[in-house]
Amino acid sequence: MKWAGRLRLLSIPTLCAFLSFVFVVIRPWSRISGQWAFLAYTSNLIFFFPRGRIGPQLEATVLGVTGGTIGIAWACATLAVAAYCGRRYGADSNESRAILGLGLALLSLMAGLIRSYARRFNAFSKIMLFFPIFQLTSQQAVTHMTAELFLEQFYIVIFSALFALIPTLLIAPHKSSHPIGTQIDESIQTICTLLPVSLSPLLEVHFPVTAPVDSDSTGPVKSLEAQNQTPSQTELAKKLKITVLSLHVSSSSYFKESLALEQQSALPDIIKSIQRLQRNPLLGQTSHVPGERIQAALYRSFPRSRPGTPRRRSRSRHERQTSVSSEADLPPHHSVHRRRPRHLTSYLRPADSNATIALSTRPDLKDTSQNLVDAIIETLHTIDRQLKQTYGWSSPPDTEKTLVPEGALVEAKAHLEEVLNGVQRALGVVLGSMDRDAKKEHHRDHVTYAESTDVTDVLRNKDRFRLAFYMTALLDLSRDVHGLANTALSASIRVESTPSTWLTFFRLGWMKDREEVPQGTDGVDEADLAAEEEQPKDEMKEYQDMDYVTATLHQRREAAATDSTVGNRFNRAWKRTWNQHGVVKARITFSRSMHAIKHSRHVLFSIKLAAGISLLAVPALLPPGFSGRKWYDTSRGGWMVVSYMFVLEDTTGAILKVGFLRGLGCFIGAVVGFVCTLIAKQNPYGLVVLATACTVPISWHILFNTSTPGLGVSTGITLPPLMFIPYLGLAHGQADFTLAWYRFTDIMIGTFAAVLVGTWVWPVHARVQYFRAVSSMMERITEFYLRMSRDLVRSSLVYRVDDKQYDRLEGKIKRDFGLSRSLVSIQRQEISLLPRPVKLYSEVIDASERLLETLIEIRILRFSVPRKATVLDVLPIRRELISTILINLWACGHAFGSRSPLPQFLPSPRVPLSELMEVTDEHAQDVRVSRHPHVEPNEADTNSDDTARKRDVSPATVTESYQAEMAILYAMAENEALGEVCNILEELVAAARTLFGTQTFLDTT
Known part of the structure; x- marks a missing residue:
């Protein structure tokens, strides 16, 4: 970005800061906000910071004002109940303080759920808590509600939003055309x-x-x-x-x-x-x-395969149909290596393989x-x-x-x-x-590859x-x-x-002004569709694939015959009621809901946030005269609670990073604020000029430093309380250094509490979350391929799929990709005692993403493959290929989920894939023979005859005659894509073995 553009963007937050500081020093404006007037720039910096784009600024304004209004309204409702208790039981009574603590805890729970579940509402959830924390921990003696309790903080929210929005609308670049x-x-x-x-x-x-790189070195x-x-x-x-x-x-x-x-x-x-x-x-x-x-x-x-390694003899189904005597008639070099390895993962290609x-x-x-x-x-x-x-x-x-x-x-x-x-x-x-x-x-060619002639044929x-x-x-x-x-x-x-x-x-x-026709339905015979849709459903076959609980949820149970004695009537009535289908369904639903709540990371984060805020706010809720209450009021302990709210993040590494930046920024801000206060004293002009000048490097750091923007925010929010609390007459006789010291210690206590909770009490390590995210991602990729396989092996000549289910599942998988990458980025910034192969973590996500893209391409290719010849007629081969791929996918997902070692040997999908490639070749030869039955394979002049014959055929006829050939090409392309799936699976299996080890039973060295 050019310097002119950067200065233009920098001028927007600078003007915003100037307006916020002028708002504090002008008495009529600052009086309407009462004791909270100095929070104008703080709120602007945290929730409404202008970044030079009109659209995001409008969104931040709407979300910030809405969240702030909801939080202040909740605080006022809590204060109303506390005021009723204060009038009945006395001002600053135990009941009124309990109501304040309960209201703060419930609001923290709601804000924590919103913050963890919807990351886009991060600022929305924080502003919901920011103002109520100060309000509910400073009004313990409330007995009557007044409008100022709501309006003073509401004006801060409104003016902070306007001070950021108006300069953005005036100075931000207005593009003549949309991006x-x-x-x-x-x-x-x-x-x-x-x-x-x-x-x-x-x-x-x-x-x-x-430049080419030597294979031995890489x-x-x-x-x-x-x-x-x-x-x-x-x-x-x-x-x-x-x-x-x-x-x-x-x-x-x-x-x-x-x-x-x-x-x-x-x-x-x-x-x-x-x-x-x-x-x-x-x-x-x-x-x-x-x-x-x-x-x-x-x-x-x-x-690398070593010569003389014993390998399991396994012939393809096509080879088993040939007689043994036919093999005996072959030359020696054709029959010596008739062995098919279970693992065709050989990256040393034969010498006669073409480079292009x-x-x-x-x-x-x-x-x-x-x-x-x-x-x-x-x-x-x-x-x-x-x-x-x-x-x-x-x-x-x-x-x-x-x-x-x-x-x-x-x-x-x-x-x-x-x-x-x-x-x-x-x-x-x-x-x-x-x-x-x-x-x-x-x-013509002589076999020189060390593995087998089958491998050589496949690679050639x-x-x-x-x-x-x-x-x-x-x-x-x-x-x-x-x-x-x-x-x-x-x-x-x-x-x-x-x-x-x-x-x-x-x-x-x-x-949606027109109907959308799903792809893949063009040219489909209505009779085939009707025949497929009218097939009766086999309920037993449908339920046998489910687990016991899910099958019980979908299948009604019949009451079994019981003993009719008088003593068992109550037992029979209880079992009859307890085992009714509606009751069983409610039991299963309730059990699953409780399990989801107990293991939800969103609920865990909200509990950590609410518990920490409630514990840190305990000194404010003590009876008057207690030393803890005096210390909280003297040091303005609300900043301690607010600091905990801002430092607490989802993972331990993020908490450590944010806590370090917040502590460093608070120290810098406290020093700068103390020096500016010594220089300007209580002169409004000096305060505004110095404060505005200090915000220039802060805004520059936030705008153009993408690695540590939190450092600038932490520094900026420390300045206004130190510089403007004495000017507003809220210091209560405390010296400037005392204010700076209290400000620094409060923020450090909240930061230390968040770090303690994130590292010792309820640690959430990004490494563990990464393994869970990858396991969930692998499970969904397995489900994606399983659905593809179900659609493929249906006993119908028409390949039909439900695109919506694939789109929904693909969206979930991509969200897992984003979550995994964010966890990897967090681990890059963490300091850990254990060594972590973070680069391998990232490469696993890349391989999984390529696997999904390859599966999507295979699903598209299968619309054009010849189903009868390459699917329905070779179901045993397809079944083995699908099974081996699913086993490898399941093994990888289970390894990442449980962090347990893999078995030493897994079935390789390359064996059935090579057989499928042979089937495709045979079908191509059959199609060619059916097109030209009089042409011999070794005839030299076939090209000239074909060319002369094609000259007499119209283009439309030629296009129709080559539809079968095009279907074969798509089948070959599908086989090639399946080969890429095999490569990616081997990468994932190798990565899982490196991360979690292997359970070996055979020494292959």
């Missing part, structure tokens, strides 16, 4: 830049690459794509992800500020389309390399792919210009503003459709040639599966761009046909 236009433009431009970089190894476009883990990693690809992918994530917040504020909401009704669809584009694998970090800690964990968990998957040997597919990339980029640029012209978003200053000709987007969309059809035809032709090339290489064919993955991702990207173009066209038509009005924000349903 959402810039963010959409930046997202589209980043996509246009990232797409060629991501496909550079495939299209052989030369970009600057990083460990055995090195993916194939990492050798072609460009230094800007990861940065561009991260930039695109951050920009797209910020679109959601920007869109909500844009809808609030827009004057014509009817014209913006297509904008949510545009944002969803851009989010769908960002999820495409080509626009992510496709060349991921595991982190350093996970690389070391992988090396320890999956060491470039399309130099297939010029037709390479040219059409390059044309498709160019068409996608051209369409995106046209969409960007069309959106700017439609919504009136301003262009960056370094770009020329050009009008989009009429029909330009339609032409670009039509060109994209034409090129897309060409790529599909080229992919259909290439499928047959890939099969022939694979057969030739299989008969891995490039073909990766090529299919890239090409299907490119096809999906082009279709998503095509959908974005349609949305942009409909938006332009709607804007032209809809008049602008100022009152459209009263229409609550403007965002």
Whole structure:
């Protein structure tokens, strides 16, 4: 940020501080606030500090005023009850003080729940307690209620909010266009830049690459794509992800500020389309390399295979169907290594594995792919210009503003459709040639890999599966761009046909003016849907998957026959009533509610907050004449209670950090305030000038220091009481140094109490919370994959899913990601006696996030795979693959939840995955034979015959004839994505073994 912009932002809190101090020294203003006038700047600094943005300042004003009003109203209601007790039992009686303590404790419980449950209401919950703490601990002798008890503190809240809001409205920069236009433009431009970089190894476009690193120096883990990693690809992918994530917040504020909401009704669809584009694998970090800690964990968990290591013989189901005599007829080098390892995690690829998957040997597919990339980029640029012209978003200053000709987007969309059809035809032709090339290489190449010929075949064919993955991702990207173009066209038509009005924000349903058709239902036969929906439900099968308590909750129980003797009547009546379905349901619900309350971190935090505030406020609630009561009144002990409220955080590490910064800031503020008081005495001009000058570095630190902003806040809130209490005549004969000393000791006592509670009484360590968050995250990822598997193996030829359940579960998983990352950041700042691999903690979250993205991509790919050949006909293979993945996911989640070691050996999903890849290859060969039954695999002139035959076929017929081939490509892409799932699972298992150990029973050294 330039110096002019920084000075502009700094001028807003400086003017705010000046107005707050002037409010204190001007007698008519300060009198309406009574003894609380010096809290104007303190409240402004804590709850309404202006940061130069109008929208957040308005939100802070509304939340702060609302929270302050609620807190003051609660305090006044408590004072009213205490005043009644004071009139009946005497002023400052035990009953009135008990009412004050009870009201403060209940308010602390409510504020603690709000503060822990809704982090956005942090300032709201704090201001609810800030003023009542001073009010309820200083009015013990109340007998009658007056308006001043409410208005004095209410005026402080109102003026503090206005002193921050008015300078913000006057000085804060008013942007001519909303940031959402810039963010959409930046997202589209980043996509246009990232797409060629991501496909550079495939299209052989030369970009600057990083220097290759020796595999021996970095460990055995090195993916194939990492050798072609460009230094800007990861940065561009991260930039695109951050920009797209910020679109959601920007869109909500844009809808609030827009004057014509009817014209913006297509904008949510545009944002969803851009989010769908960002999820495409080509626009992510496709060349991921595991982190350093996970690389070391992988090396320890999956060491290099040694020659002569005994391995378990296990043939695939297709090999078992062949006779033993057929193997005896093979050459020796084909039958020596017919062993399939249970763990195919070998990062030492065979020597004949290709380093790239470039399309130099297939010029037709390479040219059409390059044309498709160019068409996608051209369409995106046209969409960007069309959106700017439609919504009136301003262009960056370094770009020329050009009008989009009429029909330009339609032409670009039509060109994209034409090129897309060409790529599909080229992919259909290439499928047959890939099969022939694979057969030739299989008969020509000599097996040199140490593991087995099965592993060699899989790794040799891995490039073909990766090529299919890239090409299907490119096809999906082009279709998503095509959908974005349609949305942009409909938006332009709607804007032209809809008049602008100022009152459209009263229409609550403007965002849902049309029915949304779920994806994946196009082209589905109604008969298939009806047949699937009309299947009867098997209640026994439904209940047998539940635990006993849940099944009891959903299933009615029948009363069992009992003895009819007279002595058992009461027992029978009691059991009949106790075991009724309604009573059982109420029992289970109550038990689960009590368990949730006892183990809720929000309830725990509210109890810690309320208990600490109540204990620290005990001296104020003692009878008059007690030394504790005298000390509390003399030293103004309310600051001790307030300090405890501000220092207490969710975790022990955060409490230590905030407590240290608060103590240091209080010491600096006490010294500065004492010096300023000695200089200015009680001169109002000197006090205002010195106090305003002191707030300049404080505001600078809060605005531009992102690491320790709490230090500036702690320093700033210490100044006003020391400088303005003597001026207001509230010192009661105490010297300036005495005031500074009491101020410092009160804050340090509250800070020490919070640290004591957070470290010894009720410690909440971020490390333990991190393990729980990761365990919950792994459980939800397991549930995500379990739902995917249920939808996959249904006995139907139509793949149907409920997108809403996946969206809800995905949102919960992403919240777990955010919670885990925040706990990792807290651990980075903690001082711990135990060594912590914090970097490995972060890499585990990265791997889990990549796992979720891969599962989402697999779910999208499964809409296009041939279900009968690759799912229904090979259910045993699918069942084993699903089971092994679920076992690994469950083992990782259980290890993080219980912090217990893993078993030495876990079933590897690579074995059924290799069998599934063989099934996909066989299905591809069957499709090719069915298309061209007269063509022999070893015939040399098949390409020329196919080319001559295709020239006589129309493009529409060719497109239809290659639908089966496209389905095979999607199946190959799904297999490639499942291979990435295997890689990520091995990373997570290795990380869990490093963190929690392994229960070994076999020495493999």
